[in-house]
Amino acid sequence: MGESFAIRDCALIAIATGQSAHTLIELRDRLEIVPESSIYYHFWGGLLRPRFDDPEYQNDFAVWVRHNIHDKTLAERMALVNPTDFSDMEMLRRELVDMIEERMDESDSLPWIKALNTFYFVRSQIVIFDTKKTLNLPEELGAHLPHMSLGSIFYHFIDSRRRTPLGSDDFTHWLSSFGNEYIVLIEQLSSIDPYFINLIELRDELAKMFKRNA
Amino acid sequence: MTTLLKQYENVVGSDVIDQLKQLAKLLMGKNILHINSTKAGGGVAEILNRLIPLKRELGLDVHWETISGDADFFQCTKDMHNALQGKRVDIRESLLRHYEIINRQNFGMLKNRLEEADIVFIHDPQPAALIESIPERKGKWIWRCHIDASRPYRPVWKFLRNFVQAYDASIWSLSEFTQRLPHPMYLMAPSIDPLSDKNCELSREELDRTYERFGLDSGRPIITQISRFDRFKDPMGVIHAYNLVKEFVPIQLILAGGGATDDPEGEEVYNEVQSSAADDPDIHILMLPSDDNLTINAIQRISDIILQKSLKEGFGLTVTEAMWKAKPVIGGDTGGIRLQVINYHTGFLVNTPEGAALRIRYILKRRKQLKEMGEKGREFVRENFLITRNLREYLTLMIATVYEANDRIELL
Numbered sequence: 001m002g003e004s005f006a007i008r009d010c011a012l013i014a015i016a017t018g019q020s021a022h023t024l025i026e027l028r029d030r031l032e033i034v035p036e037s038s039i040y041y042h043f044w045g046g047l048l049r050p051r052f053d054d055p056e057y058q059n060d061f062a063v064w065v066r067h068n069i070h071d072k073t074l075a076e077r078m079a080l081v082n083p084t085d086f087s088d089m090e091m092l093r094r095e096l097v098d099m100i101e102e103r104m105d106e107s108d109s110l111p112w113i114k115a116l117n118t119f120y121f122v123r124s125q126i127v128i129f130d131t132k133k134t135l136n137l138p139e140e141l142g143a144h145l146p147h148m149s150l151g152s153i154f155y156h157f158i159d160s161r162r163r164t165p166l167g168s169d170d171f172t173h174w175l176s177s178f179g180n181e182y183i184v185l186i187e188q189l190s191s192i193d194p195y196f197i198n199l200i201e202l203r204d205e206l207a208k209m210f211k212r213n214a
Numbered sequence: 215m216t217t218l219l220k221q222y223e224n225v226v227g228s229d230v231i232d233q234l235k236q237l238a239k240l241l242m243g244k245n246i247l248h249i250n251s252t253k254a255g256g257g258v259a260e261i262l263n264r265l266i267p268l269k270r271e272l273g274l275d276v277h278w279e280t281i282s283g284d285a286d287f288f289q290c291t292k293d294m295h296n297a298l299q300g301k302r303v304d305i306r307e308s309l310l311r312h313y314e315i316i317n318r319q320n321f322g323m324l325k326n327r328l329e330e331a332d333i334v335f336i337h338d339p340q341p342a343a344l345i346e347s348i349p350e351r352k353g354k355w356i357w358r359c360h361i362d363a364s365r366p367y368r369p370v371w372k373f374l375r376n377f378v379q380a381y382d383a384s385i386w387s388l389s390e391f392t393q394r395l396p397h398p399m400y401l402m403a404p405s406i407d408p409l410s411d412k413n414c415e416l417s418r419e420e421l422d423r424t425y426e427r428f429g430l431d432s433g434r435p436i437i438t439q440i441s442r443f444d445r446f447k448d449p450m451g452v453i454h455a456y457n458l459v460k461e462f463v464p465i466q467l468i469l470a471g472g473g474a475t476d477d478p479e480g481e482e483v484y485n486e487v488q489s490s491a492a493d494d495p496d497i498h499i500l501m502l503p504s505d506d507n508l509t510i511n512a513i514q515r516i517s518d519i520i521l522q523k524s525l526k527e528g529f530g531l532t533v534t535e536a537m538w539k540a541k542p543v544i545g546g547d548t549g550g551i552r553l554q555v556i557n558y559h560t561g562f563l564v565n566t567p568e569g570a571a572l573r574i575r576y577i578l579k580r581r582k583q584l585k586e587m588g589e590k591g592r593e594f595v596r597e598n599f600l601i602t603r604n605l606r607e608y609l610t611l612m613i614a615t616v617y618e619a620n621d622r623i624e625l626l
């Protein structure tokens with residue numbers, strides 16, 4: 001018999017860091033010093049804030065380099081960075097800095113190009129609260145998922161990756177406590193790439209998976 | 215559930231309302247106070263008029279007070295407003311001293327309320343100096359800047375910063391607007407209320423009456439800019455754009471604005487606009503009472519395109535309102551307009567009257583695209599710029615400030 005599952009919810013609020021960049025050199029320099037929560041925000045915060053999907057560039061750094069520095073090469077390289085591949089934000093920070101430096105080595109003028117619009121580094125604060133809803137069986141989660149707030153989806157499927165030892169989502173962690181009973185579902189959950197879909201699509205996909213397999 | 219919350223639930227869905235209730239539970243028993251300078255006219259009063267009843271519906275103990283002042287005080291705060299938006303305005307030393315005196319007088323009148331409050335929201339520069347009178351305060355004080363202060367006139371900002379830096383936190387509409395301050399600077403876009411007179415659905419009859427009332431021809435396109443008569447809104451640029459389009463398309467232009475009790479410059483700009491429009495019967499310049507929201511709603515709904523050709527803009531709630539009514543917006547490439555008007559999605563960003571004229575002609579020629587842009591804008595507003603989202607952020611911010619936590623605040 002597995003553990004019970006407490007449904008949490010969260011709300012994210014953006015805070016200006018006071019740091020900004022007008023050139024690639026400045027972007028690299030600020031990336032070295034901004035808080036980890038700022039890097040996190042520019043990769044994942046988009047899921048919880050207003051924007052139109054940009055199918056080509058999934059993070060704010062890539063979008064800025066493409067549309068404001070007009071360097072497609074670096075923008076594409078940055079867009080391919082998947083934050084779920086990094087065990088912590090420091091490694092992701094290092095990767096971004098290296099990537100910018102490598103690109104600057106390839107062009108004499110690129111480091112000095114002044115951006116059309118400034119990049120403002122933002123960080124976020126997350127408030128997590130208890131919904132007072134507890135589930136005992138994965139079948140119950142299947143019924144509950146379509147009604148879950150997007151904040152809950154974000155907390156259990158995205159935020160979980162930076163607080164669980166294996167960087168997994170909370171659902172997988174919970175299902176594992178039932179032994180091999182939900183092994184198919186666990187495998188399916190691992191196939192979802194949350195970086196390329198919005199939270200509504202993610203909720204729909206999760207709901208379908210639980211309905212089929214739980 | 216109360217009727218009001220039920221009405222919002224019909225627009226935004228039940229999970230949004232449930233989340234608000236969860237957050238509000240954590241603030242029960244806290245005394246919350248908002249202070250600004252007017253209860254009618256302008257975007258701030260409008261937001262508070264809707265936000266405060268909704269907070270009360272969630273069971274929160276919320277109060278709203280306004281400060282009072284004389285003509286000199288409001289001239290000074292209008293100059294401050296313009297200076298924060300970048301205009302070089304040297305405010306006389308005597309006026310600045312007067313500003314401080316009026317704030318101290320208002321503190322005297324609001325003393326009990328301010329001392330009792332657990333959380334105080336001070337809106338814009340007018341009441342910012344109240345904090346000076348309460349050095350040993352019990353509550354958390356938060357300054358809400360509704361203005362685009364990205365490039366302020368430095369002498370005036372330096373004066374205001376003396377007060378603002380004493381706050382526990384500040385709120386800004388966009389990161390571009392922020393100034394360096396020694397406290398957390400929260401980012402929060404404003405919002406509109408879908409149930410208010412300005413945004414609710416209207417009947418066909420009400421819209422027909424609007425054509426008659428203002429002598430408009432329902433058979434020809436209408437372009438409209440709704441805003442205060444203020445130089446930063448560039449009403450002259452709008453007339454210029456209209457004149458450029460009129461050579462090709464028989465359009466009608468509405469420039470409609472209300473006054474606000476804290477804006478002494480409005481009449482002067484209104485007179486300039488009137489003379490610039492000369493005797494063109496297709497330019498309709500309407501000075502509307504600040505609370506005539508149903509008329510503004512109807513005018514937006516009978517328009518084909520909404521303009522907000524501002525040179526400087528805080529957020530631009532008129533843009534949000536227009537999008538909620540499924541209208542494409544041609545907006546100045548500035549401030550919060552950039553966050554809302556997405557080229558080819560919800561409208562066009564422009565930098566000149568010529569750019570505006572070009573886009574007006576472009577969309578009027580493509581009716582299908584005009585309709586699609588409008589629909590896309592409405593959904594964009596539904597997801598991002600309705601009052602319920604704004605309220606969630608206010609509640610989150612209050613919790614974060616009261617519980618004095620760092621990046622993660624776990625209330626379990």
